[in-house]
Amino acid sequence: MIERRPELADQLLGRSDELARETARLHLDRYPQIAARFPGAEARCAEDGVFHVQHLAAAVSMGRPELFDEYAAWTADLLAGFGIEGDELGRHLRTLAEVVRADLGEDAGGIISQTIEDSLATLPEGPADQRSLLIGSRHHAELARRILDALLGADRHLANDLVIQAADAGTPIQELYLDVFQPCLYEVGWLWQTGKASVAQEHFVSAAVQLAMAQLYPRLFTTPRISRSVIVASAGGELHEIGGRMVADIFELHGWDSHFTGANTASQDVAALVVERGADAVAISATLPSHLPMVEQMVRAIRETGEVPILVGGRPFNQAPDLWQVVAADATATDAVAAVHTAAALVDAA
Numbered sequence: 001m002i003e004r005r006p007e008l009a010d011q012l013l014g015r016s017d018e019l020a021r022e023t024a025r026l027h028l029d030r031y032p033q034i035a036a037r038f039p040g041a042e043a044r045c046a047e048d049g050v051f052h053v054q055h056l057a058a059a060v061s062m063g064r065p066e067l068f069d070e071y072a073a074w075t076a077d078l079l080a081g082f083g084i085e086g087d088e089l090g091r092h093l094r095t096l097a098e099v100v101r102a103d104l105g106e107d108a109g110g111i112i113s114q115t116i117e118d119s120l121a122t123l124p125e126g127p128a129d130q131r132s133l134l135i136g137s138r139h140h141a142e143l144a145r146r147i148l149d150a151l152l153g154a155d156r157h158l159a160n161d162l163v164i165q166a167a168d169a170g171t172p173i174q175e176l177y178l179d180v181f182q183p184c185l186y187e188v189g190w191l192w193q194t195g196k197a198s199v200a201q202e203h204f205v206s207a208a209v210q211l212a213m214a215q216l217y218p219r220l221f222t223t224p225r226i227s228r229s230v231i232v233a234s235a236g237g238e239l240h241e242i243g244g245r246m247v248a249d250i251f252e253l254h255g256w257d258s259h260f261t262g263a264n265t266a267s268q269d270v271a272a273l274v275v276e277r278g279a280d281a282v283a284i285s286a287t288l289p290s291h292l293p294m295v296e297q298m299v300r301a302i303r304e305t306g307e308v309p310i311l312v313g314g315r316p317f318n319q320a321p322d323l324w325q326v327v328a329a330d331a332t333a334t335d336a337v338a339a340v341h342t343a344a345a346l347v348d349a350a
Contacts, residue, residue, distance in 0.1 A: 002063050004326075008108055009061035009293065012053050012100070019103060020049025023096045031091065045092065048075075052096055054290040056112055062327075064320050065115045067289040072119040074193065081195025090120050134187050140171070140179040147212075148184045151205045152197065163212045173216055173253055177246055178335065181209050185242060210242060213249065226255035230343060231279045233261045233270045235286045235294040243314065244285045250336035251283075251343075267294070267301040275305050281343040284329070286314040296327040303328070309346035313339055 012019070024045035028035045035041045052075075059068040076089050093116045101109020134145040143166055150159040166176060188205040191197035232248040234241055241263035248260035259277055261270055274282055282302055286295050299310055312329040324332035330346055333339035 002065060004063035005060040005111065006293075008104070008111065009057040011104055011108065012057040012060070012112075015103060016050050016053040016057075017046075019053055019096065019099055020046045022103070023049045023092070023099045026099065027092050027095045030095070031088075034088070048092070049096060051075075051290075052093060055288075056115060058289040058292045058316075059115055060111060061293050062289075062320075062323065064323060064326070065118055067292075067316060067320060068115055068119045069122045070315070070319055071289060072116075073123055076123055078193050081193065093120065134183055140166075140175060141183075143171075144180045144183050144187075147180060148187055148205070151184070151208050152188070152191075152201055154204065156204075156208045156211070159208055160212055160215060164215065167216060167219065173219060174250060174337065176216065177213070177250060178337065181213065182246065185209060206242060210245070213245065217249075220249055220252050223253055223255050225257065228255070228280045228344075228347065229257040229259065229277055230281045230283055231259050231261065231270065231274050231277065232283045232285070233265055233298065234263050235284060235291040235298055243287060247283055247285060247313070247336045247339055251340055254340045256340070256343075267298040270298055271301040271305045274302055274308055279308060280347050281309045281311070283333075283339055283343065284310065284312045286312070286316055289316045289319075292316055292323070292327065295329075299328050307350070309343065309350060311339060311342050311346065
């Protein structure tokens with residue numbers, strides 16, 4: 001852990017568009033072959049630059065430079081899927097550090113440069129050859145593979161039939177969520193990242209999985225209630241709501257009354273709902289490091305309304321297990337089932 005630099009993060013975010021545009025211009029001036037190969041390259045480079053800045057801002061704001069490592073690896077694999085390999089990402093990021101130094105000063109430039117270099121040093125020599133999540137000994141792997149194959153072929157009806165057949169045959173709903181739906185979503189995300197699935201296919205699979213989850217709701221809500229309630233929220237700016245929805249549903253499965261606020265809900269609105277519903281606990285999810293400052297903001301807003309246990313989860317918290325302390329939450333959980341057990345323990349201890 002290094003010193004947190006929220007003031008630098010604010011500067012980066014406030015200047016993200018300008019920093020990204022200047023980086024794109026300078027980068028393509030130096031490497032004109034990129035512009036020649038990809039029409040509209042400057043606009044795309046500037047768009048990518050904004051994401052780079054947002055993730056760098058999160059890393060320095062949280063004092064966790066390693067949060068940029070996974071983003072750099074993800075971006076390298078994404079570029080490789082478009083046939084952009086070698087040190088292209090490194091050149092772009094180093095140009096960004098140079099622009100930050102010129103715009104925000106030597107101190108800021110040094111911090112960003114060191115963060116970038118440390119992350120680039122963690123990258124493998126070539127693109128990741130990730131083993132499929134849907135093969136091998138994983139529980140229900142064959143069912144997950146059949147469902148994903150159906151969805152990649154745009155056969156939503158077959159996928160839905162497979163889900164209902166499995167549920168009718170006695171497959172627990174919790175296992176369908178964690179061992180079928182979740183791996184399918186991770187797998188299609190990886191396929192898109194590596195250029196093996198289109199954006200349209202990824203969106204179709206995500207929507208179809210949400211529909212399959214909805215079909216199970218009549219079974220989900222038959223669980224006896226235990227007189228406990230939880231607010232499940234996604235940090236402001238978070239547009240991926242399936243993870244949060246899964247967490248809320250697993251709470252319901254364990255007898256809690258869950259209230260899912262959906263994607264991109266303002267912190268003050270979540271805090272007000274906690275009071276209105278008299279919630280026993282709050283669970284906040286984040287899928288990207290760039291959303292961590294908003295998680296911290298949401299925690300502060302909830303704290304101002306009173307004392308209620310708050311747990312956080314998502315990929316950034318799995319990557320840095322003690323990050324929950326940085327955002328001033330009460331605990332973290334690695335998955336939806338762990339979230340239920342952790343929340344119960346926090347409520348019991350309150």
